[in-house]
Amino acid sequence: xxxxxxxxxxxxxxxxxxxxxxxxxxxxxxxxxxxxxxxxxxxxxxxxxxxxxxxxxxxxxxxxxxxxxxxxxxxxxxxxxxxxxxxxxxxxxxxxxxxxxxxxxxxxxxxxxxxxxxxxxxxxxxxxxxxxxxxxxxxxxxxxxxxxxxxxxxxxxxxxxxxxxxxxxxxxxxxxxxxxxxxxxxxxxxxxxxxxxxxxxxxxxxxxxxxxxxxxxxxxxxxxxxxxxxxxxxxxxxxxxxxxxxxxxxxxxxxxxxxxxxxxxxxxxxxxxxxxxxxxxxxxxxxxxxxxxxxxxxxxxxxxxxxxxxxxxxxx
Numbered sequence: 001x002x003x004x005x006x007x008x009x010x011x012x013x014x015x016x017x018x019x020x021x022x023x024x025x026x027x028x029x030x031x032x033x034x035x036x037x038x039x040x041x042x043x044x045x046x047x048x049x050x051x052x053x054x055x056x057x058x059x060x061x062x063x064x065x066x067x068x069x070x071x072x073x074x075x076x077x078x079x080x081x082x083x084x085x086x087x088x089x090x091x092x093x094x095x096x097x098x099x100x101x102x103x104x105x106x107x108x109x110x111x112x113x114x115x116x117x118x119x120x121x122x123x124x125x126x127x128x129x130x131x132x133x134x135x136x137x138x139x140x141x142x143x144x145x146x147x148x149x150x151x152x153x154x155x156x157x158x159x160x161x162x163x164x165x166x167x168x169x170x171x172x173x174x175x176x177x178x179x180x181x182x183x184x185x186x187x188x189x190x191x192x193x194x195x196x197x198x199x200x201x202x203x204x205x206x207x208x209x210x211x212x213x214x215x216x217x218x219x220x221x222x223x224x225x226x227x228x229x230x231x232x233x234x235x236x237x238x239x240x241x242x243x244x245x246x247x248x249x250x251x252x253x254x255x256x257x258x259x260x261x262x263x264x265x266x267x268x269x270x271x272x273x274x275x276x277x278x279x280x281x282x283x284x285x286x287x288x289x290x291x292x293x294x295x296x297x298x299x300x301x302x303x304x305x306x307x308x309x310x311x312x313x314x315x316x
Contacts, residue, residue: 039303046295063101124156153177234281
C-alpha cells in the first residue's frame with residue numbers, strides 16, 4: 001500500500017511539473033530544468049548570440065551589463081557554460097559606444113564577424129568588428145555602420161541579426177529601432193561588405209499586431225534563419241513596456257507577408273528566475289533538436305536560460 005501511495009505521489013508530481021512547463025511554453029518547447037545556464041553572481045547577463053565553431057565548440061556572445069562590454073562563454077554541450085570573459089570592451093572616450101551590448105556573431109570564410117550595439121546619452125548605434133578566434137576583436141570602423149537617420153527609428157538602432165546569403169552574395173541584417181528603453185519595430189538592410197549598409201525602403205518590415213494582446217505594444221530583437229523555402233523569425237513581443245514574451249513568424253522573402261505561429265507566444269515567463277519577462281531569443285538547430293537561448297528577468301536581474309525542442313520539425 002505504501003508503495004502505491006509513493007508511486008501516486010511521484011506521478012502526480014510529474015504531472016504538475018509537465019503542466020507548469022506547458023503553461024510556460026507552447027509548440028513543443030520545454031524549458032531546461034537547470035535554468036538559468038548563465039548569470040547568478042555575475043550580475044545581469046543578457047541578449048545572446050550562439051554558434052558552433054569549426055571544432056564543434058559552442059560559443060556564446062552576450063551582453064555583460066556590469067562590464068558594459070561584450071563577453072564570450074564556451075560549452076561542450078550547449079548547456080554547461082564557462083565563466084564569461086570580456087572580448088570586446090566599451091570605449092569611454094567614444095561618442096557612441098560607452099556601453100556595448102546586443103551582439104550577433106557569424107562565421108564566414110574562417111573568420112568571425114560581429115555586429116553590436118553601442119550606446120551613449122540615450123542613443124544607440126550599430127558597429128562592426130572582426131576576429132580570427134572569437135576572442136580578440138578588431139573594429140572595422142571607428143564610426144557606426146548603422147545609425148538612426150529616418151523618422152521611425154527615432155533615437156536608436158540596435159539588436160542586429162545578420163546572415164550571409166551565399167546565393168545573393170549579401171549580408172542581410174534585421175535590426176530593431178525606435179525608443180531607447182525598448183525599440184518599437186524591426187527593419188531590414190543589406191550589405192556586400194558588412195560595413196556599408198542599404199536600408200530597405202519598406203521599413204519597418206515587421207511591426208506589432210495590436211490585435212494580439214501579447215505583442216500589442218511593440219516587437220523587437222529578432223533572430224532570422226533562412227530555410228529552403230522561407231525565412232523563420234524568432235522575436236520578442238511586448239504586451240506592455242515591461243512584459244515580454246517570445247514568438248515565431250515566417251516569410252517567403254524575409255521582408256514581406258509575415259505569418260505568425262498560431263500558438264504564439266512560444267516562451268512565456270515562469271514562476272522563478274524568469275518570472276517578470278523573457279527576452280531576446282536565439283535558436284540553433286541540431287540534428288535531433290533545437291536549443292533556444294533567451295534572457296529571463298526577475299525584477300531587475302536578467303540571466304540566460306534555454307528551451308529545448310526535441311525533433312527539428314517545428315510544425316511551422
